[in-house]
Amino acid sequence: MKVSQADTINLLYKNYNDTINDLKNSIKIKKLAVDSLNSEILDLNIKKENYKTRYEERLKMPTKYQYHDDGWDFAQKLVLIGIIVLQFFTIKR
Secondary structure, three states: HHHHHHHHHHHHHHHHHHHHHHEEEEEEEHHHHHHHHHHHHHHHHHHHHHHHHHHHHHOOOOOOOOOOHHHHHHHHHHHHHHHHHHHHHHHOO
């Protein structure tokens, strides 16, 4: 083997080794990017489930009005019925 052939082989080996190291580094960087995206997706899924459960709980909650009182409503209806009956009896014939 000649010295020039050995130099060529060493140069090719160095180039190929550098290429392999660059590919390994790019794979590591891409793996880190994928891992970070997966963690973001996991966080978003957790948030989505939290909002979903809150929304479903809201749908199951009974509707309450601020001034809703069954006794008061019944009393109002009785008073209105009394006024209507009184008006019918006071109509001039």
